[in-house]
Amino acid sequence: MAISSINGDDNTYINKNMVVSIISLATKEIPGVVDMFAPKRLFFRRLFSSNAGKGVKVKYTKSGVIIDLFVVVKTDIEVSEVVYQIQQNVKNSMSSLLPLKIKAINVHIRDAEKADTL
Numbered sequence: 001m002a003i004s005s006i007n008g009d010d011n012t013y014i015n016k017n018m019v020v021s022i023i024s025l026a027t028k029e030i031p032g033v034v035d036m037f038a039p040k041r042l043f044f045r046r047l048f049s050s051n052a053g054k055g056v057k058v059k060y061t062k063s064g065v066i067i068d069l070f071v072v073v074k075t076d077i078e079v080s081e082v083v084y085q086i087q088q089n090v091k092n093s094m095s096s097l098l099p100l101k102i103k104a105i106n107v108h109i110r111d112a113e114k115a116d117t118l
Contacts, residue, residue, distance in 0.1 A: 037110035064103030
């Protein structure tokens with residue numbers, strides 16, 4: 001499935017799976033992020049959809065894209081710093097690769113794991 005973005009006189013078609021993949025990769029690049037949070041209750045939906053359960057929710061509005069990220073982090077990190085780095089990296093990755101306006105990037109810490117168990 002693709003979304004369309006009108007960029008001046010040109011039409012740009014963007015695959016929704018590509019958007020989720022870019023966001024997920026940009027989030028996982030940040031030190032302190034263990035993984036994206038995938039709730040167990042979405043097990044059956046994950047079987048049939050490549051994006052379900054990746055810990056990324058993207059809502060497309062007329063005023064811009066709203067991104068919700070659900071992440072698992074290490075316990076020995078400064079949460080506010082990691083959240084800021086995630087937001088900046090996702091914003092920079094999206095802006096450099098896709099012609100989409102970002103309205104908000106919300107980061108939800110869903111779990112934490114000790115660094116020595118990784």
